[in-house]
Amino acid sequence: MTETPDILCIGSVLWDVIGRSASHMRVGSDVPGRITRLPGGVAMNIAMTLRRFDMTPALLTTVGQDAEGNELIAEAKRMGMICDHIYRSEDLPTDVYMAVEGANGLIAAIADAHSLEAAGAKILRALEDGGLGTSEKPFSGFVALDGNLTVELLQMIATSPLFDGADLRVAPASPGKAERLLALINHPSATLYVNLEEAGLLCQTTFPDAASGAAGLIGRGAYRVLVTDGGNAAAEGAEGDIITQAPPPVMVTRVTGAGDTFMAAHIASEAQGMDRAAALARALNAAATYVSGETPL
Numbered sequence: 001m002t003e004t005p006d007i008l009c010i011g012s013v014l015w016d017v018i019g020r021s022a023s024h025m026r027v028g029s030d031v032p033g034r035i036t037r038l039p040g041g042v043a044m045n046i047a048m049t050l051r052r053f054d055m056t057p058a059l060l061t062t063v064g065q066d067a068e069g070n071e072l073i074a075e076a077k078r079m080g081m082i083c084d085h086i087y088r089s090e091d092l093p094t095d096v097y098m099a100v101e102g103a104n105g106l107i108a109a110i111a112d113a114h115s116l117e118a119a120g121a122k123i124l125r126a127l128e129d130g131g132l133g134t135s136e137k138p139f140s141g142f143v144a145l146d147g148n149l150t151v152e153l154l155q156m157i158a159t160s161p162l163f164d165g166a167d168l169r170v171a172p173a174s175p176g177k178a179e180r181l182l183a184l185i186n187h188p189s190a191t192l193y194v195n196l197e198e199a200g201l202l203c204q205t206t207f208p209d210a211a212s213g214a215a216g217l218i219g220r221g222a223y224r225v226l227v228t229d230g231g232n233a234a235a236e237g238a239e240g241d242i243i244t245q246a247p248p249p250v251m252v253t254r255v256t257g258a259g260d261t262f263m264a265a266h267i268a269s270e271a272q273g274m275d276r277a278a279a280l281a282r283a284l285n286a287a288a289t290y291v292s293g294e295t296p297l
């Protein structure tokens with residue numbers, strides 16, 4: 001019998017190929033470092049952190065029936081994720097994300113996530129065929145949505161009865177895709193997790209700090225938001241009620257996946273009954289631990 005998930009993670013599940021160097025880098029740099037291949041993608045990164053907080057996520061995504069896809073599914077199952085509802089395409093390859101990071105942060109990245117976009121609504125079949133729910137009896141609980149989904153699919157989710165019982169938690173895949181979240185900005189149960197740059201893009205302006213970004217998004221119609229700003233104070237809130245906290249200072253050794261770690265830690269903290277201030281603090285600590293190169297617990 002299929003295990004019941006605590007949360008659905010919908011979006012990008014792929015292989016991360018990350019090159020990291022301790023040197024400062026610029027265009028054309030050729031430096032020594034380390035190259036790793038690990039399970040990644042926004043939905044996968046969130047799911048991995050949720051597992052560390054003892055939650056059981058189900059992945060809704062597309063993974064190819066190629067060797068890379070078989071390895072990825074096997075690794076996800078080994079980590080304790082529910083993979084029974086993943087769409088396995090015969091003709092779409094497993095997606096890949098490649099990035100280069102230096103001591104001065106992310107230098108460049110390429111997301112080859114065309115399969116997720118091509119699969120479209122097929123990844124949501126389990127929400128209507130009874131595997132995880134139906135339109136008459138929708139899935140009830142946490143749902144983490146990834147901004148790698150197409151605008152069309154996000155617009156469909158925003159109005160679909162399949163999500164009427166969901167506590168939606170939404171994150172952009174990158175600043176370049178932040179505006180896709182406009183499809184969900186007025187959703188009555190969507191919590192948006194963005195950084196300060198992404199908040200500005202969604203509001204077509206710039207903000208001096210996270211609290212201003214949160215207020216701007218709420219003014220645009222967002223139900224609830226969390227805005228981070230690197231090592232500066234982050235903000236969480238809804239209309240008329242915004243709180244801020246500063247993350248602990250750490251030495252930054254990696255950045256890819258930090259926002260996903262923050263989001264997952266925050267969701268897990270709220271699922272375990274923490275109040276707003278405690279949940280925000282725990283999420284900031286988890287993200288700080290992650291960027292310092294350690295595993296957040």
